[in-house]
Amino acid sequence: MKDYLVKAIAHNKQVRAYAAITTETIEEVRCRHNMLTVASVVLGRSMTAGVILGAMLKGEEKLTIKMNGGGSIGTILVDANAKGEVRGYVSNPHAYAGLNQQGLLDIKSAVGTNGILSVTKDIGLNHPFIGQIPIVSGEIGEDFASYLLHSEQVASSVGVGVLVNPDFTIQASGGFIIQLIPNTEEKTIRLIEERLQTMPSISSMIGQSITPEQILKQLLGEENISIFETIPVQFRCECSRDRISNAILSLESEEIQDMIDTDGKAEAHCHFCNESYYYSKEDLETLLKVSIS
Incomplete structure (x- = not known):
């Protein structure tokens, strides 16, 4: 049922x-x-x-x-x-x-x-x-x-x-x-x-x-x-990769650059659905270009 x-x-x-x-x-x-x-x-x-x-x-x-x-x-x-x-x-x-x-x-x-x-x-x-x-x-x-x-x-x-x-x-x-x-x-x-x-x-x-x-x-x-x-x-969980990407894009470009320089990657975890979203250095660099364009 x-x-x-x-x-x-x-x-x-x-x-x-x-x-x-x-x-x-x-x-x-x-x-x-x-x-x-x-x-x-x-x-x-x-x-x-x-x-x-x-x-x-x-x-x-x-x-x-x-x-x-x-x-x-x-x-x-x-x-x-x-x-x-x-x-x-x-x-x-x-x-x-x-x-x-x-x-x-x-x-x-x-x-x-x-x-x-x-x-x-x-x-x-x-x-x-x-x-x-x-x-x-x-x-x-x-x-x-x-x-x-x-x-x-x-x-x-x-x-x-x-x-x-x-x-x-x-x-x-x-x-x-x-x-x-x-x-x-x-x-x-x-x-x-x-x-x-x-x-x-x-x-x-x-x-x-x-x-x-x-x-x-x-x-x-x-x-x-x-x-x-x-x-x-x-x-139903509201999280998604697009939602996380938009959250990263809402940061100042300097903060995104710091993520690239410091860790070279990023990870976001949702407590509700237990899903993790991984961003490689290349992913972050792509988001940085979008952010400053």
């Missing part, structure tokens, strides 16, 4: 709902960064939340998520936009985590809780919107729910999950965000709370190859939801 995201309204437009399957996207990132289990789970959860938050934007708007709780995983960085495109990385893709008291992978210790979750939104204004909250659990889903409540004043339920195979490949990845509009009826709130308490974990659901539509039906009841948009989800 190709990765995609659905947007829906529910309970007479009192609820906004989003669900996504991101398995292929997270597997591509895992391959690019050779990630071990805990990094795949942490980054997969974060990118799934990011792509859903991105789907709440419009047009060319985009956002950046940064999270560092002081754990072994280091910094988590995710970029997403309104088109379902997302990219991300963690500082330590080979981080190790043991088991917690429940016998599950100790995500909390890997992420840490001594730090900040920040979301920066570029919505085309002169200054981006920046929301920040202290990390509350390190489990990712609860942290994004706290962000939405305290930074955007929207009561939300966030569920994100990643299942990793013994060979470190991604078995399944996905998640949901349910949001209550202001003045939602109390009976609607109670109904949703009851369903959230009795439904299987998001990891269990995605492990059964469930679709985004089925996730929302289980959460909200088939008779209560109306899906109004479906968008594909994919990994």
